[in-house]
Amino acid sequence: MIPAVLPTYARAPLHFVKGEGSWLLEEDGRRFLDLGSGIAVTALGHAHPALVAALTEQAQKLWHVSNLYEIPQQQALAEKLVAASFADTVFFTNSGTESCELAVKMARKYWYEKGQPEKTDILTFSGSFHGRSSAAIAASGAEKMVKGFAPLLPGFVHLPFGDMAALEAAITDTTGAVLVEPIQGEGGIRALSDAQLQQLRALCDERHLLLILDEVQCGMGRTGRLFAHEWAGITPDIMMVAKGIGGGFPLGAVLATEEAASGMVLGTHGSTYGGNPLGCAVGCAMLDALTAEGFLPDMNRRAALLRQKLEGLVAEHPAIFEEVRGQGFLLGLKVRVAPGDFVKAGYEALLITVPAADNVVRLLPPLTLSEEEIAEALARLEATATALEAAA
Numbered sequence: 001m002i003p004a005v006l007p008t009y010a011r012a013p014l015h016f017v018k019g020e021g022s023w024l025l026e027e028d029g030r031r032f033l034d035l036g037s038g039i040a041v042t043a044l045g046h047a048h049p050a051l052v053a054a055l056t057e058q059a060q061k062l063w064h065v066s067n068l069y070e071i072p073q074q075q076a077l078a079e080k081l082v083a084a085s086f087a088d089t090v091f092f093t094n095s096g097t098e099s100c101e102l103a104v105k106m107a108r109k110y111w112y113e114k115g116q117p118e119k120t121d122i123l124t125f126s127g128s129f130h131g132r133s134s135a136a137i138a139a140s141g142a143e144k145m146v147k148g149f150a151p152l153l154p155g156f157v158h159l160p161f162g163d164m165a166a167l168e169a170a171i172t173d174t175t176g177a178v179l180v181e182p183i184q185g186e187g188g189i190r191a192l193s194d195a196q197l198q199q200l201r202a203l204c205d206e207r208h209l210l211l212i213l214d215e216v217q218c219g220m221g222r223t224g225r226l227f228a229h230e231w232a233g234i235t236p237d238i239m240m241v242a243k244g245i246g247g248g249f250p251l252g253a254v255l256a257t258e259e260a261a262s263g264m265v266l267g268t269h270g271s272t273y274g275g276n277p278l279g280c281a282v283g284c285a286m287l288d289a290l291t292a293e294g295f296l297p298d299m300n301r302r303a304a305l306l307r308q309k310l311e312g313l314v315a316e317h318p319a320i321f322e323e324v325r326g327q328g329f330l331l332g333l334k335v336r337v338a339p340g341d342f343v344k345a346g347y348e349a350l351l352i353t354v355p356a357a358d359n360v361v362r363l364l365p366p367l368t369l370s371e372e373e374i375a376e377a378l379a380r381l382e383a384t385a386t387a388l389e390a391a392a
């Protein structure tokens, strides 16, 4: 008999009932250190007082009104995002995959309105993940996501990740945009270098393509800058955001320049919940926290400490670890065991980590992870590695 919950997930037998900062409490009383953050979502940890206050205050006043009316919280969050980024305008969604849908529509509508409706193709990369909706799986093209779901949305050209020569060679008269994660998350914490991102930006300018960055996982402070592309000193034309922006409340956004957004006029897109007062009240509190003076510099200091300790861990357990990679609190441990086995062994040490492709275990702690918690994380990672060595 089919389970009451559609069985599309492989779930660990853990039942968390409460979250406090970097910690998750299991029903049976065990306290887990959470280096997963619900996959880069709970950026300020669990039950952060500023987010709880924003949500509960708004919940007392007004949960929902339609986008038929002005929504002041939405206006405020859009203004904060515009002030803090390259963008001139923002559309709110409820998830990363919805942001992907709009990014694709926006790029195609742009060229349509420019009188070049043939420029519908979007170049994407192997190992990418943009969500599970029809446009997002077609964009990724990965066998495990698209198999059985044909016919797929056409117009995506898949290229080897980081192969700039292949990218340049793939541009034709029908190419309209490039869609890429500056650092792949699900793909295994694989980063484009600053030089590659700069080259990509230059290529898009030269060949008249829109650059769409998917910062759903790497954005919102996770790499130590508000957005990951800032490290390379470039800006996109369109950017997808979700995960961390709501800190656990479902919220996403598409940020764009005025030019790139110029085709999205009255009536061309919409969402019932997107930009709802509850989500945007939380989003405002999140953005205020991340942009508060000293927050990201302090996070970068703690991230450097974690990185240094992880390098030591990798050196001490060469049978288990190959390398540590990533930036800020978007980290990957490339392991020599099955990542799923490592994550499972971590549960025994009361530690939450997240598997990814390319034999990587992700560490995505809350951006608030303290120095004492970093020491605790290392002790638990060490115990996990030691247990796996003993079992080998």
Ligand SMILES: *Cc1c(COP(=O)(O)O)cnc(C)c1O
Pocket (backbone or CB within 6 Å): 094, 095, 096, 097, 098, 129, 130, 131, 132, 181, 185, 186, 214, 215, 216, 217, 218, 242, 243
């Ligand atoms: C998680 C993720 C998505 C999809 O977000 P959902 O909210 O699950 O739809 C898209 N892109 C990237 C890079 C992601 O990590």
